[in-house]
Amino acid sequence: MKDTIICRCEEVTLGELEELAKKHHSSARELKLLSRAGMGFCGGRTCRQAVDRVLTSITKKDPTDALPLKVAPPVRPMSLVDLGGAAKDE
Amino acid sequence: MNNRIENHPILGELEKRKKVTFQFDGKSYEGYEGDTIAAALLANGIRTLRKHEESGNPRGIYCNIGHCYECRVTVDGETNVRACLTPIKENMVVESGKVQPSPLDPSKENIPRTYAEYMEMEGEK
């Protein structure tokens, strides 16, 4: 089970998440930055619930009303071209 | 190959729709108007839509409604298009997602990470 991928986008495993969370006593944000789980293409829509459970199983804290992570726009991946950049160097 | 559900006890017979020809990784396939890329490919028996950029592990649809981005493909030159949300069009050119080179990953190639390592590797040559 330790080798099971939790974050599909970044291929982060359960073992990696548990190890990082324990070693660094991570908050949700720290665990995301350390592991990259939830930082891939889907923005964490697929793995967020699972990552939160890994974390709460270690901290033994119930979920609070506050969202574990700040949600920042854009909530869909954007290319630099979409944001107004040029497609090619000119 | 036909994986279409032609008859359904409640939803009835599959309506006749216009045929659409499109390309996937250089091969020609047929689907129907209104099909998404993912549906048309699955009807043709194709599940694998991309390889993970780094590991090369194969991927297909996972959520099928645009949330997970696992089905992202290149459509007429536009990268990272979700196959599950994008309807096929006549002569559309679809390409699967490929493994990307990762020159900065020292685990894959022998690249020095520090100046000391660089000097050491130079010395070995």
Next chain:
Amino acid sequence: MQVYDAVIIGAGPAGLAAAIQCRENNLNVVVLDEYPKAGGRLLGQLYQEPDGTWWNGIEESKALETKAEQLDTDIRLGVSVHHIETLDNQFVVHTKKENFTTKNVIIATGAAESPVPVPGWTLPGVMSIGAAQVMTNVHRVKVGEKGIIVGINVLSAAIAQELHLAGIELHSMVLPAKHIISGEQANPRKVIDDLSRVAHLAPSKFIQFGSKFAKYKWAQNLALQFYPKNGIKMWEMPIHLRKAIKQINGTEKVESVTLVDVTADGEIVEHSEEEVQVDFVCIAGGLYPLAELAAVVGCPFQYSEELGGHVPIHNERMETPIPGIYVAGNITGIESAKVAREQGIVAGLSIAKKESDSPDIIEEKLQTAIENVKATRKAATIQFHPNIPEGRANVSAAFSKIIDEQKTETTKEKIS
């Protein structure tokens, strides 16, 4: 520059119903959805009501879409919203193609599926249960020759029946293996209890399956103790409350799964591995409210197990504490599409009232619509959690608390 009265994000039952109310009150609205068809996840739904009639999501969606079109509603499909920006008394809804400036926003983005990670679940052929539903009923494409469902709950049972109707062979329905993520979903005792609690609603054979175990703990324990080795069959498919999936096997795609026996508490029985040939696997980990845009615009949240996770705080009028931001449908809690549709009517009328010169007339309709939400909830044949009304009451209380605090702040400011 055009300023809309309302931008509605999501063309599912909530969004379309809201749009219809807005258009009936002559408001200038646009409905945005990233899916190429209108109807949202209602599209895939197909189940039998207790009276024997079929709830056909495609027809229900079509009815809503047709009505909206008759009212000249501007519905834009294939458009993904990625940001809601706040200006003074206005919002700008950002999409890849263009931006929409509006006085009000209804966020009706529905739900997403929670994963139950299984070793091998990234292989092509493994999909969420909702993915199989859409492929089967909306696209009418077979997801495979023979599959297995991981996760035994109301949603997966409803979709198992849909796959069966479409002539797709299922080996069985099994539990996820016990680990920190699957949690109670891997506990046969919890699963059987959940099933028995929704049993009285009996929309179909499945829920009647739950009623076989009655509500008494001793009966449930007995049922688990003597659970038949070959499962209990429903639509020719065994349901295994004493088997779990250990891993999914294959190199390029799904080739088989490894199952194990579990005890009545979900513990894996050693040396009980059994390999089963399948070419697809559906993972059913339940639904959670998809509220990312509500978070971006600054809505406060409340965690509610009954409602499926973190929900943006709102009142019965579907208002959030942010003036001009409304919510409707599964973003407010996981419930049936019928409840979502009624909530959409409420949200639409709330905006109509806000923008109207004669709000009293609309207030009357709004009160009726609010009552309809409750009545629909009570009569719902598909219920995702037995304590939804409690969850709803807590969220409403949280809304009142925030508004009271805001009032106190304003009074303090006036005094000082």
